[in-house]
C-alpha cells in the first residue's frame with residue numbers, strides 16, 4: 554500500500570505543491586494547505602475494443618478537499634461511472650495516479666481494496682441493489698455483518714457472536730431512524746417505494762461511517778419530487794456526518810446545489826457554468 558504525495562516526506566510534498574495548487578485553481582477551488590482527500594493526477598483509462606483502443610480520459614486531474622460536495626455531470630458515455638469506480642478502487646487506472654483518503658488505490662491488493670472500500674467508501678447507485686430476500690434492517694446491517702466485527706471491534710467468533718450481531722442490527726436501526734424509515738425496518742425492498750429504497754441504500758452505504766460518499770446518479774430513477782427529497786437527505790447526511798461526497802447526476806438543478814460542479818467532457822473535468830433552464834457550458838479555465 555502506498556500513500557499520497559501529501560502524506561509523503563516534506564521534501565517530496567514541497568516539490569509537488571505548485572503543481573497541486575495549479576490543479577486546484579484550474580478546477581475553481583481555493584488553494585489549501587490541508588491534503589486533499591482525493592487527488593487524481595494525469596489519469597488515463599484505456600479499453601481495447603473490437604474497433605480499436607478507447608481512450609476514456611485525457612490526462613484527467615482532480616482534487617477534492619475534505620468536506621466538499623462535488624457534482625459531476627456529462628453526457629452518457631463520457632466516463633462518469635468509470636471515474637467513480639476508479640476513485641473507489643472498483644476499477645484500476647491504465648496510467649496516472651489516484652489517491653483516495655491518502656491511499657494510492659492502484660497499489661492495493663484485491664484484499665486490501667475490499668477492506669479499503671468497506672472502511673472508507675459508501676456507494677450509492679442509480680438502482681438500489683438491495684437484497685430482495687432481506688428486510689430493510691438486515692440490508693442496512695449487511696456491511697457490518699460482512700465486516701465480521703462490531704463497531705467496537707469485537708470479532709465475529711466464539712460466544713460473543715450473538716452480541717456483535719445484535720449490535721450491528723442496533724447500529725442499522727439507528728441509521729434507518731436517521732433516514733426516517735424506522736417504521737419500515739421489517740419491509741423487504743419490494744415492499745418499499747423507490748424513494749424509500751434509495752434511503753435504505755443510503756443508510757447501508759453509510760453504516761460503516763465512511764469518509765467518502767460516491768453516488769452514481771442516486772436520484773436518476775426517481776420522479777422530480779422524490780429526487781429532490783432524496784437529495785435533501787444526501788445534503789443533510791453529508792453535513793451531519795462530515796462526509797466528502799462526489800455525486801454523478803444528469804440533473805443540473807441538483808448539481809447547482811453542490812459546493813462545486815464539474816463537467817466531464819472530452820476526457821477532462823472543467824468547472825460547470827450553470828444557468829437555470831439553459832444548457833450547461835464549460836467555463837473557461
Ligand SMILES: Nc1ncnc2c1ncn2[C@@H]1O[C@H](COP(=O)(O)OP(=O)(O)OP(=O)(O)O)[C@@H](O)[C@H]1O
Pocket residue numbers: 600601602607609627628629630631632633634635636
Ligand atoms: N469494460 C469496458 N470495455 C470497453 N468499453 C467500456 C467498458 N466499460 C465502459 N466502457 C465504455 O466507456 C465509456 C464510458 O462508460 P461510463 O459507464 O463510465 O459512462 P457514463 O458517463 O457513466 O455514462 P452514463 O451517463 O450513460 O451512465 C462508454 O462509452 C462505455 O461503452
Ligand SMILES: [Mg+2]
Pocket residue numbers: 633634635769
Ligand atoms: Mg454511468
